[in-house]
Amino acid sequence: MLREFDVHVITDTVRDLCIQASHFLSDDMKAALEKAKQTEKSDLGRKILCQLQDNLKIAGEEMIPICQDTGMAVLFLEIGQDIHLVGGNLTDAVNEGVRRGYTEGFLRKSVVKDPIFRENTNDNTPAVIHEEIVPGDKLKITLAPKGFGSENMSQIFMLKPAQGIEGVKDAVLKAVKDAGPNACPPMVVGVGIGGDFEKCAILSKKALTREVGKHSDIPYVAELESELLETINKSGIGPAGLGGTVTALAVNVNTYPTHIAGLPVAVNICCHVNRHVTAVL
Numbered sequence: 261m262l263r264e265f266d267v268h269v270i271t272d273t274v275r276d277l278c279i280q281a282s283h284f285l286s287d288d289m290k291a292a293l294e295k296a297k298q299t300e301k302s303d304l305g306r307k308i309l310c311q312l313q314d315n316l317k318i319a320g321e322e323m324i325p326i327c328q329d330t331g332m333a334v335l336f337l338e339i340g341q342d343i344h345l346v347g348g349n350l351t352d353a354v355n356e357g358v359r360r361g362y363t364e365g366f367l368r369k370s371v372v373k374d375p376i377f378r379e380n381t382n383d384n385t386p387a388v389i390h391e392e393i394v395p396g397d398k399l400k401i402t403l404a405p406k407g408f409g410s411e412n413m414s415q416i417f418m419l420k421p422a423q424g425i426e427g428v429k430d431a432v433l434k435a436v437k438d439a440g441p442n443a444c445p446p447m448v449v450g451v452g453i454g455g456d457f458e459k460c461a462i463l464s465k466k467a468l469t470r471e472v473g474k475h476s477d478i479p480y481v482a483e484l485e486s487e488l489l490e491t492i493n494k495s496g497i498g499p500a501g502l503g504g505t506v507t508a509l510a511v512n513v514n515t516y517p518t519h520i521a522g523l524p525v526a527v528n529i530c531c532h533v534n535r536h537v538t539a540v541l
């Protein structure tokens with residue numbers, strides 16, 4: 261049986277998620293920062309991690325955004341195939357939620373209408389929306405506003421199959437080292453392996469929305485995540501790029517089948533403000 265679903269509910273939900281994500285870091289990220297503070301070996305690194313925690317506290321208490329870059333709104337929608345959307349257009353409803361969230365929440369509007377002429381849209385729309393049809397009659401909305409200090413540090417590698425898992429590791433480490441302090445570390449590193457050019461990029465972005473500290477269900481991928489995290493944390497980049505033993509809080513890897521002739525790898529880097537919030541309607 262079809263479930264009728266008014267898109268206005270989506271607008272209201274997206275508005276609330278935009279405001280929530282900009283002011284409160286999710287519990288997994290808070291726990292990861294606390295653990296980082298316990299394990300960081302550098303005094304300066306620990307001091308910076310304490311400052312990041314103070315910043316979070318003030319943001320929540322005084323309703324000030326965690327970071328001045330409140331990001332471009334990226335949304336993953338998992339739409340149950342037994343839902344019948346009514347009351348308007350889905351894309352318009354999502355963008356209206358973003359518009360209201362960024363305007364009513366007094367969040368920085370960071371989106372320009374044209375990539376070359378660069379006139380600000382003044383309401384942070386349009387959002388980047390990824391839609392997937394799934395079984396069931398629920399709608400899952402995940403919002404991950406993305407700051408571009410770290411987004412600009414992301415890279416894609418079209419490897420040859422013979423480069424194998426060692427090639428993947430080299431690619432991830434290159435992207436992290438190239439990013440250095442520019443990605444506002446400690447980072448969360450999202451990696452997409454497989455698919456094609458655009459699929460691996462989306463996999464890597466979605467990997468950033470996975471709970472920090474939760475590993476892939478695929479044993480070799482979980483091992484790869486742990487190994488990469490350990491290696492990245494030996495790079496010495498450290499909190500804020502000022503040296504230390506915590507350069508990344510997590511490496512989340514998602515995989516997908518690919519073509520016999522390719523091994524695409526995308527590395528989407530996020531900063532310590534790894535905002536991701538989810539609502540299930």
Ligand code: SF4
Pocket residue numbers: 327328329330406407408409410411442443444531532533
């Ligand atoms: S990369 Fe992250 S912490 Fe740095 S300015 Fe952008 S949103 Fe803020």
